[in-house]
Amino acid sequence: MIATSAAVRALARRTFAPSIFGASRGFATFQPLETFEDYGKNVFTGKVAEEYLSKHGASADLLKDPSWVKTNPDVVANAVFDWAIDNGANVYCHWFQPMASSGVRHGQTGQVQNHMLEFDKNNQVVQDFKGKTLTKGETDGSSYPNGGLRGTHQAGGYLAIDTSSPIFLRGDTIFIPSVLVSYHGAALDEKTPLLRANNALNKEGSRLLEKLGLDVSSGLRTNIGLEQEMFLVPRDAYYKRPDLQMAGRTIIGKNAPRGQEMCDHYMAPLSMATPALACMQEIQDECWRMGIPLKTRHREVAPNQYEFAPLFGTNTTQIDQNLWVMQIIEEIAPKHGLAALMQEKPFNDVNGSGKHNNWSIATNDGVNCLDPASLHKATGNELAFPIIMAAIVAAIDEHGDLMRMAIASPGNDFRLGACEAPPAIVSTYLGDDMTFYLDAFRTGHSSKYEPSTKTIDLGCAEILPFEVPAEDRNRTSPFPYGGARFEFRAVGSSQNVSMVNTVLNTITAEKFAEFADRIEAGEDAADIARDALNKHWKVIFNGDNYDEANQEMLTKNGLWRIDSGVEAIATLTSEKNIALFEKMGVLNAEECAARQDLLHDHYAGTVEMEALTLVDMINQHIIPSVKSAGVGPLAELESAVSTLTACVAEMHAADGAYDTAKLARVLRLETMIDIRETCDAAEGVVPAHMWTLATYKELLFLDTHTATDTEAFYEE
Numbered sequence: 001m002i003a004t005s006a007a008v009r010a011l012a013r014r015t016f017a018p019s020i021f022g023a024s025r026g027f028a029t030f031q032p033l034e035t036f037e038d039y040g041k042n043v044f045t046g047k048v049a050e051e052y053l054s055k056h057g058a059s060a061d062l063l064k065d066p067s068w069v070k071t072n073p074d075v076v077a078n079a080v081f082d083w084a085i086d087n088g089a090n091v092y093c094h095w096f097q098p099m100a101s102s103g104v105r106h107g108q109t110g111q112v113q114n115h116m117l118e119f120d121k122n123n124q125v126v127q128d129f130k131g132k133t134l135t136k137g138e139t140d141g142s143s144y145p146n147g148g149l150r151g152t153h154q155a156g157g158y159l160a161i162d163t164s165s166p167i168f169l170r171g172d173t174i175f176i177p178s179v180l181v182s183y184h185g186a187a188l189d190e191k192t193p194l195l196r197a198n199n200a201l202n203k204e205g206s207r208l209l210e211k212l213g214l215d216v217s218s219g220l221r222t223n224i225g226l227e228q229e230m231f232l233v234p235r236d237a238y239y240k241r242p243d244l245q246m247a248g249r250t251i252i253g254k255n256a257p258r259g260q261e262m263c264d265h266y267m268a269p270l271s272m273a274t275p276a277l278a279c280m281q282e283i284q285d286e287c288w289r290m291g292i293p294l295k296t297r298h299r300e301v302a303p304n305q306y307e308f309a310p311l312f313g314t315n316t317t318q319i320d321q322n323l324w325v326m327q328i329i330e331e332i333a334p335k336h337g338l339a340a341l342m343q344e345k346p347f348n349d350v351n352g353s354g355k356h357n358n359w360s361i362a363t364n365d366g367v368n369c370l371d372p373a374s375l376h377k378a379t380g381n382e383l384a385f386p387i388i389m390a391a392i393v394a395a396i397d398e399h400g401d402l403m404r405m406a407i408a409s410p411g412n413d414f415r416l417g418a419c420e421a422p423p424a425i426v427s428t429y430l431g432d433d434m435t436f437y438l439d440a441f442r443t444g445h446s447s448k449y450e451p452s453t454k455t456i457d458l459g460c461a462e463i464l465p466f467e468v469p470a471e472d473r474n475r476t477s478p479f480p481y482g483g484a485r486f487e488f489r490a491v492g493s494s495q496n497v498s499m500v501n502t503v504l505n506t507i508t509a510e511k512f513a514e515f516a517d518r519i520e521a522g523e524d525a526a527d528i529a530r531d532a533l534n535k536h537w538k539v540i541f542n543g544d545n546y547d548e549a550n551q552e553m554l555t556k557n558g559l560w561r562i563d564s565g566v567e568a569i570a571t572l573t574s575e576k577n578i579a580l581f582e583k584m585g586v587l588n589a590e591e592c593a594a595r596q597d598l599l600h601d602h603y604a605g606t607v608e609m610e611a612l613t614l615v616d617m618i619n620q621h622i623i624p625s626v627k628s629a630g631v632g633p634l635a636e637l638e639s640a641v642s643t644l645t646a647c648v649a650e651m652h653a654a655d656g657a658y659d660t661a662k663l664a665r666v667l668r669l670e671t672m673i674d675i676r677e678t679c680d681a682a683e684g685v686v687p688a689h690m691w692t693l694a695t696y697k698e699l700l701f702l703d704t705h706t707a708t709d710t711e712a713f714y715e716e
Helices: 005-013 046-054 060-064 073-086 131-135 191-211 242-247 276-289 315-336 372-379 384-398 400-406 410-414 432-442 498-520 525-539 548-556 565-573 575-583 589-629 634-653 657-685
Strands: 022-024 027-029 091-095 117-119 125-127 136-140 156-161 167-170 173-182 220-226 228-234 294-299 305-310 338-341 357-363 453-456 466-469 486-488
Touching: 046 060, 046 073, 060 073, 073 131, 073 167, 091 136, 131 136, 131 156, 173 191, 191 220, 191 315, 191 384, 191 498, 220 305, 220 315, 220 498, 228 315, 242 589, 276 294, 276 305, 276 315, 305 315, 315 338, 315 498, 357 498, 372 384, 384 400, 384 432, 384 498, 384 525, 400 498, 400 565, 400 575, 410 565, 410 589, 410 657, 432 525, 498 525, 498 575, 565 575, 565 589, 565 657, 575 589, 589 634, 589 657, 634 657
Parallel strands: 091 173
Antiparallel strands: 022 027, 117 125, 136 156, 156 173, 167 173, 220 357, 228 305, 228 338, 294 305, 357 486, 453 466
C-alpha cells in the first residue's frame, strides 16, 4: 500500500494560495510578513469585526459585552452579513456540539445551513439575516443523543448564540457558535455545562481572590491549550481496512516487524518525500485563516503519528477551535492521499494519541493566578498563591472520580497506563521545589517561592553554559503542575474536552467557595489552606506513576483509582457529585442522569460497531483467505463469529444502559482480544498475496511506502 504519486506531487508543487507561499524549484519559500494578512480574516473578532461594525456606527468593543444580543442585535447582524458577502459566503448556521459525538460524528457538531438571502416581491435578491436570526434558532432536540431529556412528543431544541466565542467563516458559510437546550432549559449539548462552570469559577474565584488582595473587577476565566495528536495513513490502505472505516481503530492486525522500538519517528524530520508534510502545512494554513493559531507541528512517537499544538486561549474558544482542527485534519488528509485517524488507540502495541489539556486560571486583564510571581505582584500577598494551590490540591483529591469520568472515552480503554498516558489513578505532580514550598507553608514555615535553576556546562567553547529549570518533566502524572498551569495529560485525542474543563472548573469553584465561606465566617485564610493541604497531601506524588509498586502504594493511600471507564462514568450520579454540580449551578440531577446514560450508550454503541465489523471481517476476509491458503485456524474463526453474535445479542437483552455497557466492556477487553489473537495468527500463516486486508506494515510506514518519481519535485 502506498501513498499516491499525485499526493506527492501536491506536496512538491504546493497547492496553497500563491499569496501565502512562493515556490522555488517546486518547494515552498517563505514570503514577506505582509502576505500573511489573510490570516485571521475568517473569524469575526478584533480588526475584522472593527472594520465592519464601524460601518454601522459601532466598534468591536460592542462584542465584549454579551448584552449586545438584546441591545444591538441588528447592528451586529448587518455587520456580519456584510463581512460574509465580502468573503464569498451567503449561508449561515447555528453551530452547536451534541453530546456523545466523539469517534462517530464528523466534526462533532450539529448545524442546519440556511441562505442569508431571499427574493422580494420583485424577485430581487435581498438580505434575509436579522438580529433575531443571528442570536437564536430552533431545531429537533429529540434526534440527538439526549439521555431521555427529549422525546418525539417533546422534541423542541433551542439554540442561542454563545457570545464568548467568535463567529467563523469557512467556504460559503458562517458558523455561529451556539448552545442547545430543551424547552425547559436542560442542557442538550457539551457547551452549556461548560459555560455554567465558567460562571461558577468566575463567581467563587472572584470571592476568594478579592479577599486575598486581587483586583478581580475584570472577571476570571480559564485558559487552555490543547495539543492534538493523530495518525496519518495511506488512504488506499485505509480503504482495505473495514475496521478503520467503521470503528476508527484496527480491531485485528498482526504487528509489523518494526514498531517504535528505536524511537526513530519521534520528532524526526517531516520528510518532503511523503505527503504528510504538505498535508500538515495545508491544515495549518486553513486554520490560521480562521484565526486558529496552530503553531507547532511535529512527528510523534508511533510510526505515522503526528501532533499539532496551538497557542493557548479561553476555554470556550479553544474547544471550538479544536473541533475545527479535528474536522479540518480529516477533510484535508484525503486531498493528499491520506486518511486521518483521531481515535485514541488505532493500532496495537504502539503509542496511542492524546490531547493534553493545559489549564490555568487568569483575570481577564492578564493576571495568571497559577503563576506565583504574577499573582504575588498583583496582590502583594505572598500567601495568595499557596492558598489557591491548596484549594486545587483539595479539589483533585476529593473529586478524582470526576476527573477520571471526564476522560472515560471508549478509546482510552486501551491507552491509560500503557506507557503513553498516565494510569487511571488520579494524583498530581508538583515538582520538588513546589512540594517543598507548600510543605513548609502547611507546617507554618512560610517562605517566598523561588524555583531553583541549574546550569549546564558542556565543556566546549562553542556552547556557553546555560540555565535549565531544576524541575524535571513527569510525563507519567495525570495532572502535573508546569510552572504556570496544570496539564491534564490523560485526555483522549478524539474527545470534545468540554466535560473535562467543566469538571476542572466546577471542582475548583466549589473549593474556592468553601474557602471564601470559611473566611467570611471568621477563619484565617492561611489556616484554611494549611488544613486542606494536611488533609489532602496524599494526592501529591512526584514519582513514577507507571511503576506497579507505586501504583499499589497510591491505591492503598486512598487515591481515586477507577480502572474501568464504564465504572468511572457511573460516578456521575453519585450523591456527592450530583450535590456538587447542583450547588455550583452546572448540572441538575436529571441532567447528570441523562449524561451518564448516554455516555454508557455511547460506549456500548462503539463496542457493538466494533464487534459487528469484526464479524464481517472474519466472514468476508479472514475465513476466505484461510480457506484459499489451506492454512490457519479455520474452526476457531468460525466459532468466533458465533461468539461475537451471541455477545451482541446479550447486550441487546440487558436491562438499562449501565448493564449494557458493562457487558460491552467484557466483550471488548476480554472476548474480542482473545479473538484478535486467533485472527492475527491466521494473518501470520496466510501468504501475503492471499491476505486481503491492509497490514500494519502497509499502514504504518509512509517513509518506506510512498511511491514517487523525480519529476514530482520540479515544475512541469
